[in-house]
Amino acid sequence: MLKGIPVSDGIGIGTVRIIKNKEVKFDDRVIPENEIESELGRFHSAVDVFCERTKKMAEEMEQSVNPKEAEIIKGHIQMISDPFMIGQIEDQIKNGTCAEKAAENTLNQFIEMFSAVDDELTQQRATDVSDIKKRLLRILLGIEEIDLGSLPAGTIIVTKDLTPSMTTEIKKENINGIVTEKGGITSHSAILSRALEIPAVLSVPEITKILKDGDSVIIDGKEGEVLSDPTDADRQKYEKARVDFLKEKEYLNTFIGKDTMTEDGYHKEVFCNIGTPKDAVTAVQKDGEGIGLFRTEFLFMDRKTAPTEEDQFNAYKKVAETLGGRTVIIRTLDIGGDKDIPYMEQSKEDNPFLGYRAVRYCLGDKELYKTQLRAILRASAFGSIWVMVPMVTNVYEMRQVRGIVERIKTKLDKEGIPYDRNIKVGAMIETPAASLISDILAKECDFFSIGTNDLIQYTMCADRGNADVAYLYKPYYPAVLRSLKTIIENGKKEGISVGMCGEGARDPMLIPLLLAFGLDDFSVTPTSVLSTRSCISKWTLEEAREVANKAMSLPTYMEVEEYLKGIVRK
Amino acid sequence: MVSKQLTVTNSQGFHMRPATVFVNAVSKYKSNITIKFNGNDVNAKSLMNLIAACIKFGSNIEVVAEGEDEEAALAEAVQLIEAGLGEE
Numbered sequence: 001m002l003k004g005i006p007v008s009d010g011i012g013i014g015t016v017r018i019i020k021n022k023e024v025k026f027d028d029r030v031i032p033e034n035e036i037e038s039e040l041g042r043f044h045s046a047v048d049v050f051c052e053r054t055k056k057m058a059e060e061m062e063q064s065v066n067p068k069e070a071e072i073i074k075g076h077i078q079m080i081s082d083p084f085m086i087g088q089i090e091d092q093i094k095n096g097t098c099a100e101k102a103a104e105n106t107l108n109q110f111i112e113m114f115s116a117v118d119d120e121l122t123q124q125r126a127t128d129v130s131d132i133k134k135r136l137l138r139i140l141l142g143i144e145e146i147d148l149g150s151l152p153a154g155t156i157i158v159t160k161d162l163t164p165s166m167t168t169e170i171k172k173e174n175i176n177g178i179v180t181e182k183g184g185i186t187s188h189s190a191i192l193s194r195a196l197e198i199p200a201v202l203s204v205p206e207i208t209k210i211l212k213d214g215d216s217v218i219i220d221g222k223e224g225e226v227l228s229d230p231t232d233a234d235r236q237k238y239e240k241a242r243v244d245f246l247k248e249k250e251y252l253n254t255f256i257g258k259d260t261m262t263e264d265g266y267h268k269e270v271f272c273n274i275g276t277p278k279d280a281v282t283a284v285q286k287d288g289e290g291i292g293l294f295r296t297e298f299l300f301m302d303r304k305t306a307p308t309e310e311d312q313f314n315a316y317k318k319v320a321e322t323l324g325g326r327t328v329i330i331r332t333l334d335i336g337g338d339k340d341i342p343y344m345e346q347s348k349e350d351n352p353f354l355g356y357r358a359v360r361y362c363l364g365d366k367e368l369y370k371t372q373l374r375a376i377l378r379a380s381a382f383g384s385i386w387v388m389v390p391m392v393t394n395v396y397e398m399r400q401v402r403g404i405v406e407r408i409k410t411k412l413d414k415e416g417i418p419y420d421r422n423i424k425v426g427a428m429i430e431t432p433a434a435s436l437i438s439d440i441l442a443k444e445c446d447f448f449s450i451g452t453n454d455l456i457q458y459t460m461c462a463d464r465g466n467a468d469v470a471y472l473y474k475p476y477y478p479a480v481l482r483s484l485k486t487i488i489e490n491g492k493k494e495g496i497s498v499g500m501c502g503e504g505a506r507d508p509m510l511i512p513l514l515l516a517f518g519l520d521d522f523s524v525t526p527t528s529v530l531s532t533r534s535c536i537s538k539w540t541l542e543e544a545r546e547v548a549n550k551a552m553s554l555p556t557y558m559e560v561e562e563y564l565k566g567i568v569r570k
Numbered sequence: 571m572v573s574k575q576l577t578v579t580n581s582q583g584f585h586m587r588p589a590t591v592f593v594n595a596v597s598k599y600k601s602n603i604t605i606k607f608n609g610n611d612v613n614a615k616s617l618m619n620l621i622a623a624c625i626k627f628g629s630n631i632e633v634v635a636e637g638e639d640e641e642a643a644l645a646e647a648v649q650l651i652e653a654g655l656g657e658e
Contacts, residue, residue, distance in 0.1 A: 071587065072586075075586050075587075075590065078590045078593075078617055079617055079618060081617075082593075082616050082617045082618045082619075083597075083615065083616070084613050084615065084616030084618065084619060085616065085618050110618050110622065113622040114621065114622055117622065117624045118624075119624050119626070121582075121585055122585075122621060122622070122624045125586065125621050129618075276581060277581045278581060278582075303628050307628060308577070310577075310579060311577070311579055311627070311628060314579045314580075314654065315581060318581065
């Protein structure tokens with residue numbers, strides 16, 4: 001069994017076809033003075049052919065994959081048309097270098113430049129330039145490109161790296177899987193294999209040498225496994241897994257565009273957790289009904305000075321607009337001594353998770369906090385934004401934040417700047433203190449959102465990163481369940497909306513309990529929207545309450561876990 | 571020569587698509603257009619050099635235009651960057 005990075009879910013069973021890009025070799029010759037004009041002509045017509053073919057590929061891709069992926073290919077035309085770069089190549093040809101060598105020199109130089117930058121997206125562009133180089137050289141040398149379109153049904157493509165131009169030719173009905181030696185979760189190979197819905201495992205070392213054409217192979221795009229020379233038993237096992245996967249996927253797709261509802265018709269909502277404005281687009285694509293947690297830390301990290309109000313306003317506004325009027329819950333800065341942010345004067349703490357962080361820090365550095373809250377308020381004119389305050393432990397913190405918000409509103413009124421007058425301000429409930437006072441906190445909050453990850457950690461006093469106490473970090477401990485019940489019921493008693501934005505919200509073992517306690521919205525990673533919606537639809541409130549009563553009566557987490565495993569519905 | 575300092579506010583910075591929008595817009599001017607960033611002078615009409623410069627969200631840059639239509643070139647370049655380089 002070989003391991004790689006799983007990037008596109010599903011099981012692929014088939015026959016190996018190693019795809020090798022033929023080495024493009026050419027003689028580096030010197031062009032005599034009188035042939036320079038024609039050599040320049042040869043170069044220009046190769047660029048023209050390149051652009052023409054690429055345009056055709058992009059058009060085909062728009063049909064077979066989707067317009068977004070076609071953009072990558074169209075970008076190749078833009079890149080090769082760069083007049084500055086063309087000029088560099090022409091200059092070399094004018095000095096007697098042949099077209100192949102001149103193009104290779106210049107393109108290699110850009111590959112090096114892009115690879116040297118400490119930024120993953122820019123590094124990925126190096127793959128594009130490398131693809132452009134190979135294709136341009138093949139055109140100059142008259143070498144045919146590999147025809148992936150003619151591969152027979154049942155093929156597993158095994159190659160060093162999948163280039164964007166290769167993927168355009170793939171007929172998805174014939175290709176059962178993709179395995180490469182290079183690439184990570186955000187590489188072209190990954191994005192394209194997901195778009196084509198072909199199972200894929202990347203970064204398997206030496207795989208093009210280990211496997212041979214015609215080998216039988218099974219790949220698991222969820223676990224990142226490649227199984228060569230499978231036994232009959234393996235085949236049977238994986239064939240079943242493959243069919244189950246497809247069935248489940250097909251089934252979950254029936255929930256696209258549907259309302260989230262319990263079996264007996266109570267309306268709920270499935271939101272998404274996001275970290276950047278770009279994720280908001282994914283959330284909408286995956287059918288999220290809103291954003292239940294927009295982490296704002298990305299705006300503050302990796303920079304020398306604090307982001308301006310304008311920087312923040314633009315990011316928040318963009319998410320609000322992407323969601324087109326649906327709820328966007330923005331969590332204000334949740335940061336402490338565990339993160340090294342140079343412009344924030346944080347001293348080293350022995351115990352940053354119990355230290356000067358989140359709302360505590362923000363109320364200590366009011367200028368920073370005011371800037372963020374003002375940016376959020378201004379963005380609230382462009383959608384439905386709620387403000388969520390992290391790590392609340394007492395009512396006074398909420399009063400202080402609400403006070404700042406009210407004063408900003410007065411200022412915005414004076415300046416004539418629009419904002420949502422009824423913007424909701426609520427607490428993230430993630431400390432035992434907040435849970436214990438959730439009855440009085442609910443009177444001063446417009447909503448609650450439960451952060452299970454920290455709530456478990458703080459309730460059980462167990463660092464989730466510490467393997468020795470990992471057994472304590474589980475939501476099934478009676479202490480955690482009681483806390484969840486208290487929070488949700490106290491919130492509902494005051495008539496405010498109660499959501500959950502931790503991992504717990506998508507756990508099919510917890511969902512019936514959360515329904516029974518009265519949770520309104522479930523905020524999950526975008527890829528879990530449909531499975532969460534499906535799970536909710538399987539329960540009536542009465543059935544959920546029975547399960548909850550039983551679970552709450554069990555004294556140990558083992559019994560609770562064992563019991564809940566048995567009642568899972570998907 | 572005219573110039574202006576500003577901060578990049580679109581989330582992707584000068585990555586593929588925003589950079590393409592920018593290059594296509596400024597290429598129609600005769601002036602030389604340069605972006606000063608991190609101590610480098612980047613040819614603003616060259617997509618490849620713009621990408622290699624890795625100008626990100628929050629980067630502070632200076633746009634410089636020099637030539638017969640420098641005022642108009644600078645105005646459009648600045649307007650584009652401030653408007654988020656065509657990002658939705």
